[in-house]
Amino acid sequence: MKVLICASAAEVVARAAKTVVAKVRAKPDAVLGLATGATFEPVYEELVTAQRAGVISFAKATTFNLDEYVGLPTAHAQSYRSVMRRCLFDHVDIDPARAHLPDGMASDPDAEADRYDALIAAAGGIDLQLLGIGVNGHIGFNEPSSSLGSRTRTKDLAPPTIAANSRYFAPDENMPRQSITMGIATIMEAREVLLVATGAAKAAALRAAIEGPVSAFCPASALQFHPRATALCDEEAASGLALMDYYRGIDHGE
Numbered sequence: 001m002k003v004l005i006c007a008s009a010a011e012v013v014a015r016a017a018k019t020v021v022a023k024v025r026a027k028p029d030a031v032l033g034l035a036t037g038a039t040f041e042p043v044y045e046e047l048v049t050a051q052r053a054g055v056i057s058f059a060k061a062t063t064f065n066l067d068e069y070v071g072l073p074t075a076h077a078q079s080y081r082s083v084m085r086r087c088l089f090d091h092v093d094i095d096p097a098r099a100h101l102p103d104g105m106a107s108d109p110d111a112e113a114d115r116y117d118a119l120i121a122a123a124g125g126i127d128l129q130l131l132g133i134g135v136n137g138h139i140g141f142n143e144p145s146s147s148l149g150s151r152t153r154t155k156d157l158a159p160p161t162i163a164a165n166s167r168y169f170a171p172d173e174n175m176p177r178q179s180i181t182m183g184i185a186t187i188m189e190a191r192e193v194l195l196v197a198t199g200a201a202k203a204a205a206l207r208a209a210i211e212g213p214v215s216a217f218c219p220a221s222a223l224q225f226h227p228r229a230t231a232l233c234d235e236e237a238a239s240g241l242a243l244m245d246y247y248r249g250i251d252h253g254e
């Protein structure tokens with residue numbers, strides 16, 4: 001895995017946005033895998049700015065988000081469809097028909113998961129997949145113990161994920177406990193993967209992902225098998241890495 005350590009979270013955001021911009025400029029009809037979460041909100045802000053400035057266009061692009069809550073109405077402010085609309089889709093020239101998320105309100109979530117995998121395949125697969133990492137090492141909602149061979153499916157949220165995401169819901173609200181998420185094998189099929197982590201809370205998970213054994217206990221560690229995976233992180237998230245000096249010494253170019 002390529003490990004790229006930036007001096008600050010702001011620099012991480014800029015590099016992540018630059019990677020997406022470069023991809024879409026090189027391939028206007030790129031298929032992008034998108035992630036929700038606090039890490040990516042400022043990245044999407046930069047993409048909106050880039051599109052408004054005419055640097056890129058999403059008019060021919062297709063996107064697939066990693067996951068969606070099951071049973072949360074699409075119109076709810078915290079559905080990932082709503083989050084993506086607020087952060088990106090409503091502000092750029094993407095064709096809404098090509099901005100995909102799993103339908104968490106589908107009457108048959110298992111069939112919806114199969115449909116989603118088939119839709120990704122029909123679009124030609126994902127060119128660049130953006131990934132955050134959970135404090136427990138999850139990618140998408142693939143919680144620890146997820147099969148490394150998993151496809152898009154329903155998955156129960158783990159307690160650390162519920163704890164981390166409950167801040168987005170009112171205390172008297174029942175936050176969803178289940179998701180439809182791309183599987184680990186689905187994610188691994190992306191031609192290129194960019195894992196982005198900022199802040200000290202991610203240090204242990206990032207170390208396990210990059211330097212730990214490949215294990216379902218840390219789903220992000222599966223990326224060690226990916227031929228084109230980059231971990232982009234700030235100093236705080238990198239603080240647990242044993243080989244920090246080695247990663248710093250590598251010239252990753254621009």
Ligand code: PGA
Pocket residue numbers: 036037038039040131132133134135138139140
């Ligand atoms: P975050 O979420 O960007 O809000 O930290 C990352 C994740 O849980 O995958």
